[in-house]
Amino acid sequence: MSYIDFDIENNSIFISRGDSRNRNKIKTDCTDDFTFYEYNGKSEAISFNNFLSLREQDGLKGEIEF
DSSP: OEEEEEETTTTEEEEEESOGGGGGGSEEEEOSSEEEEEETTEEEEEEEESOSOHHHHHHHHHHHHO
16 A cells, blocks of 8 residues: 655655555655655655745645635
């Protein structure tokens, strides 16, 4: 089972394989553009940071309003 979560507040998209409830138990390694998640020594997920440009963020906020 896969899990995808877009976080508009942090402008990131989180993609995980396996049980998303383990998200808080996963050890992280961060860069400016990515956050890598591991659980029991295996790569389980990635988060893309700064996913949308400022213009795309403004457009998305407008779409959510309507």
